[in-house]
Amino acid sequence: MLSLYTSRTPKSRILFEENKNYMPYGVSSNYRYFDPYPIYLTKGKGSRVWDVDGNEYIDFNLGFGVLEVGHANERIIEEVDNAIKEGSILGFEYCKTGKLAKIISQRYKLDMVRFSSTGTEATMHAIRFARAYTKRKKIIKFEGHYHGSHDQLLVNVNPLKPGSKVPSSLGIPEEAIANTIVTDWNDIESFEKVANEDVAAVIMEPVAMNMGLIPTDEEFLKAVFELSKEKGFLVIFDETKTGGKFYSGALGYFNVKPDLVILGKAIAGGLPLSVIGGKREIMELIGPGKVAHGGTFNANPLSVRASIVTLTEILTESSFYYMHRLSEMLERGYREIAEDLGVELSVYRWGPSGSIYFSPKVPRNYKEFISIDFSPWFTYFYTTLAKGVIPMGGFNEEWTVSIKHTEEDIRKHLEAAEEGIRKAKEIKTNMPIDESF
Ligand SMILES: Cc1ncc(COP(=O)(O)O)c(C=O)c1O
Numbered sequence: 001m002l003s004l005y006t007s008r009t010p011k012s013r014i015l016f017e018e019n020k021n022y023m024p025y026g027v028s029s030n031y032r033y034f035d036p037y038p039i040y041l042t043k044g045k046g047s048r049v050w051d052v053d054g055n056e057y058i059d060f061n062l063g064f065g066v067l068e069v070g071h072a073n074e075r076i077i078e079e080v081d082n083a084i085k086e087g088s089i090l091g092f093e094y095c096k097t098g099k100l101a102k103i104i105s106q107r108y109k110l111d112m113v114r115f116s117s118t119g120t121e122a123t124m125h126a127i128r129f130a131r132a133y134t135k136r137k138k139i140i141k142f143e144g145h146y147h148g149s150h151d152q153l154l155v156n157v158n159p160l161k162p163g164s165k166v167p168s169s170l171g172i173p174e175e176a177i178a179n180t181i182v183t184d185w186n187d188i189e190s191f192e193k194v195a196n197e198d199v200a201a202v203i204m205e206p207v208a209m210n211m212g213l214i215p216t217d218e219e220f221l222k223a224v225f226e227l228s229k230e231k232g233f234l235v236i237f238d239e240t241k242t243g244g245k246f247y248s249g250a251l252g253y254f255n256v257k258p259d260l261v262i263l264g265k266a267i268a269g270g271l272p273l274s275v276i277g278g279k280r281e282i283m284e285l286i287g288p289g290k291v292a293h294g295g296t297f298n299a300n301p302l303s304v305r306a307s308i309v310t311l312t313e314i315l316t317e318s319s320f321y322y323m324h325r326l327s328e329m330l331e332r333g334y335r336e337i338a339e340d341l342g343v344e345l346s347v348y349r350w351g352p353s354g355s356i357y358f359s360p361k362v363p364r365n366y367k368e369f370i371s372i373d374f375s376p377w378f379t380y381f382y383t384t385l386a387k388g389v390i391p392m393g394g395f396n397e398e399w400t401v402s403i404k405h406t407e408e409d410i411r412k413h414l415e416a417a418e419e420g421i422r423k424a425k426e427i428k429t430n431m432p433i434d435e436s437f
Pocket residue numbers: 064117118119120121123146147148149205210238239240241264265
């Protein structure tokens with residue numbers, strides 16, 4: 001099965017052999033590596049990317065959910081081009097940041113916001129804000145949820161043996177995770193056991209998008225909000241991914257008001273920008289001599305201007321309607337393929353994103369997710385790649401549709417997927433799944 005991949009990508013192999021001398025695994029993020037060697041891309045345009053061997057792919061990974069505006073969006077290029085001519089970093093505050101803060105506050109119903117550059121930085125700061133406000137230490141997170149690459153939340157992201165608390169990386173001392181409590185997603189009883197008066201906050205992906213795409217039980221969500229009020233801790237929505245899936249993110253979709261919210265990825269049209277926002281009384285603790293929040297590249301003019309354009313001109317209500325419609329076509333297509341081929345495949349879609357599981361039902365939490373046999377998934381993945389479609393970023397990821405995808409792109413995706421699923425029925429590709437995913 002791997003030969004489908006290796007025969008088309010000899011230049012990626014050569015680059016890997018060279019790059020790995022200077023970069024561990026030849027990549028800048030563990031999530032970009034897959035066996036036997038990663039793919040090296042040269043450029044993107046619209047719904048497409050190209051690799052160093054000249055292969056063209058219809059891209060449904062979109063920078064792990066970043067590029068709903070499409071690759072090299074003309075309007076973003078124009079805005080960033082104008083912005084860079086006036087300086088990429090000005091040091092003191094950029095005059096247009098307040099405008100963006102107002103746009104985001106109104107759209108996501110947040111009293112105040114601060115900007116960082118990445119989801120990792122934003123979740124790291126959010127838990128600090130929560131601790132400062134509540135004067136408590138403990139943070140509850142859910143197994144299988146990912147909140148970026150900092151120690152305190154890099155716990156039970158993808159353990160091979162779920163259940164007991166385990167850091168998701170070497171180099172994380174016990175002390176760093178001593179105040180992190182891990183519990184099961186979508187499970188009220190387990191949550192009740194850990195929700196107490198020592199807890200500063202619960203942080204969650206309001207729809208879990210780092211173990212495929214898992215539906216959120218709204219009764220569970222309600223119970224989390226109720227318990228947080230009863231016990232006096234904060235609810236933090238990490239909307240790094242979900243924030244760009246509906247016009248006002250998951251908080252708008254579920255019509256709830258978390259205490260703190262993190263946004264990232266799609267909101268700046270491909271430029272690095274993240275947001276920590278929420279209730280005024282919490283946000284007002286941030287400031288010199290009070291709660292620390294900093295970052296040299298925070299709200300740099302390029303990201304700010306790209307984000308204003310993204311949110312006001314590109315990711316409008318009608319764009320979401322379009323992306324959701326195409327995504328629904330994909331969902332329907334996958335269900336039909338499964339039925340036609342008689343494969344036990346389950347599908348879940350939420351807005352422009354969706355995922356498939358080679359399992360009769362969509363998992364409810366990480367324990368169910370990791371008990372799935374992923375070997376058919378890898379056959380499907382390498383087959384679709386060879387047919388010029390990147391269906392999603394990995395077995396624990398999801399597809400995303402951009403405003404630049406067309407119905408023809410969806411048809412081609414489904415054609416490739418059908419071939420991949422047919423092969424997956426016959427051949428299993430055993431790939432090592434390790435905790436670095
Ligand atoms: C839910 C969630 N939070 C945080 C992050 C980290 O964001 P970044 O990679 O921008 O640091 C990610 C990245 O995928 C994510 O999916």
